[in-house]
Amino acid sequence: MPAPPKFLDYVDANADKFIKRLAEAVAIPSVSGDASYRKHVHEMASYLESQLKTLGAEVRSVPLGKQVLDGQEIDLPPVLLAQLGNDPKKKTILCYGHFDVQPALIGDGWDTEPFKLVIDDKTGRLIGRGSSDDKGPVLGWLNILDAHKDLGLPLPVNLKFCFEGMEESGSEGLDELIHAEVGKGKFFEGVDAVCISDNYWLNTRTPCLTYGLRGISYYKVTISGPARDLHSGVFGRTVHEPMTDLIAIMSKLVTPCGKILVPGVEDLVAPLTSEEKARYDKLDYGIADVEHSAGAQIALSDDKAAVLMGRMRYPSLSLHGIEGAFSAAGAKTVIPAKVSGKFSIRLVPDQTPANVDPLVIAYIQSEFAKLNSKNKLSIENIHGGKPWLADPNHWNYVAAIKATEAVYKQTPDLTREGGSIPVTLTFAESLGVNVLLLPMGRGDDGAHSTNEKLDRSNFIEGTKLLGTYLYEVADIKA
Numbered sequence: 001m002p003a004p005p006k007f008l009d010y011v012d013a014n015a016d017k018f019i020k021r022l023a024e025a026v027a028i029p030s031v032s033g034d035a036s037y038r039k040h041v042h043e044m045a046s047y048l049e050s051q052l053k054t055l056g057a058e059v060r061s062v063p064l065g066k067q068v069l070d071g072q073e074i075d076l077p078p079v080l081l082a083q084l085g086n087d088p089k090k091k092t093i094l095c096y097g098h099f100d101v102q103p104a105l106i107g108d109g110w111d112t113e114p115f116k117l118v119i120d121d122k123t124g125r126l127i128g129r130g131s132s133d134d135k136g137p138v139l140g141w142l143n144i145l146d147a148h149k150d151l152g153l154p155l156p157v158n159l160k161f162c163f164e165g166m167e168e169s170g171s172e173g174l175d176e177l178i179h180a181e182v183g184k185g186k187f188f189e190g191v192d193a194v195c196i197s198d199n200y201w202l203n204t205r206t207p208c209l210t211y212g213l214r215g216i217s218y219y220k221v222t223i224s225g226p227a228r229d230l231h232s233g234v235f236g237r238t239v240h241e242p243m244t245d246l247i248a249i250m251s252k253l254v255t256p257c258g259k260i261l262v263p264g265v266e267d268l269v270a271p272l273t274s275e276e277k278a279r280y281d282k283l284d285y286g287i288a289d290v291e292h293s294a295g296a297q298i299a300l301s302d303d304k305a306a307v308l309m310g311r312m313r314y315p316s317l318s319l320h321g322i323e324g325a326f327s328a329a330g331a332k333t334v335i336p337a338k339v340s341g342k343f344s345i346r347l348v349p350d351q352t353p354a355n356v357d358p359l360v361i362a363y364i365q366s367e368f369a370k371l372n373s374k375n376k377l378s379i380e381n382i383h384g385g386k387p388w389l390a391d392p393n394h395w396n397y398v399a400a401i402k403a404t405e406a407v408y409k410q411t412p413d414l415t416r417e418g419g420s421i422p423v424t425l426t427f428a429e430s431l432g433v434n435v436l437l438l439p440m441g442r443g444d445d446g447a448h449s450t451n452e453k454l455d456r457s458n459f460i461e462g463t464k465l466l467g468t469y470l471y472e473v474a475d476i477k478a
């Protein structure tokens with residue numbers, strides 16, 4: 001069902017109040033990755049908790065224990081589990097967001113104070129750290145509660161919220177909490193679908209829904225030989241050199257055109273259907289956009305769908321660096337004693353770290369054996385995570401498409417993203433329900449960068465979008 005006009009009118013009429021609340025939230029520098037800012041992450045949790053309570057939610061602030069950061073043992077920020085309504089005749093939607101932010105200092109190159117929301121009337125931008133990632137979307141949900149409370153409107157669904165304060169720092173403690181809250185009588189019982197608003201449109205024009213994320217397997221290959229660094233004038237062409245071995249191995253992993261050379265890895269990719277292929281042809285995002293964000297005309301192909309699929313639905317192998325190599329200026333004639341090459345593979349269904357790792361390890365061992373080197377090889381997987389893919393024909397997506405069409409008068413692009421948001425997979429697997437990524441901000445928001453912003457229109461229309469989605473999802477046939 002469409003959202004009631006008085007809800008939409010209320011959002012327009014109260015835009016200034018909503019922006020004021022965003023300014024209050026941005027003013028709390030809730031940087032999770034720096035121990036000296038941790039008190040502000042707790043402060044942000046308390047702020048949200050009191051806002052949620054004022055708006056009628058039952059809220060539980062769940063402590064997650066301690067962590068060691070920057071050499072000190074400190075408390076992890078709590079997760080807020082909040083709930084409004086438990087009418088068995090209504091669907092229950094779980095909304096996830098995070099209230100921590102990336103670090104930001106004016107010295108990083110910000111034009112304005114990062115923790116003071118600046119409203120630029122000329123461009124319509126709301127500028128400040130966290131405006132788009134992810135305080136704007138989190139407050140979008142609060143705006144909806146505010147409107148319904150003031151208007152005396154019942155919410156169309158039962159709502160549950162899971163807001164965390166460690167997303168920018170690996171979501172420490174969150175998976176354990178989610179697993180502990182699944183089951184009869186537990187917080188996540190009865191959730192019919194999940195909505196996460198914590199990503200962005202591909203561009204600045206077209207709303208999108210995201211139904212897939214790539215996973216990752218990150219490797220470190222170490223070659224060691226001499227007991228210490230050697231001089232090439234004394235030992236060149238005299239001993240096996242670790243760096244030479246490592247470069248030989250790293251050159252066998254991927255072609256300059258992106259094809260992964262590890263046997264079997266590409267064979268694990270789920271086949272492309274014509275329905276999915278058609279989505280890439282239609283996307284309002286092309287080679288020019290990719291090259292614009294890369295800052296150079298260096299796309300791997302002239303075929304738009306091929307370039308987009310390279311990022312969204314095929315695996316990629318990237319070489320990241322060599323630890324222990326001479327990398328300073330000048331011409332040092334060292335033979336490094338031990339070097340470690342770092343590379344990762346972005347995974348897509350049906351790849352997992354569990355089925356890809358053995359292929360990578362066996363291949364590197366066999367390539368190393370061909371070198372006839374007397375140096376030593378070791379390989380480790382530093383971290384890994386599985387890819388995630390949802391069914392975009394599920395009612396949760398159908399409702400979000402209808403809502404986008406109602407608010408923006410545009411059919412949203414259906415996209416997959418090249419990066420990872422691990423909690424998505426945790427919700428999908430532990431709750432066994434459909435998960436939707438419904439972004440509020442635009443592709444140029446600069447989420448982890450300087451001068452992060454959220455356009456005023458995305459905050460206000462985005463609030464209407466999230467609210468309209470709840471109405472559309474309420475009576476769609478499950």
Ligand SMILES: [Zn+2]
Nearest residue numbers: 133134167198
């Ligand atoms: Zn985020």
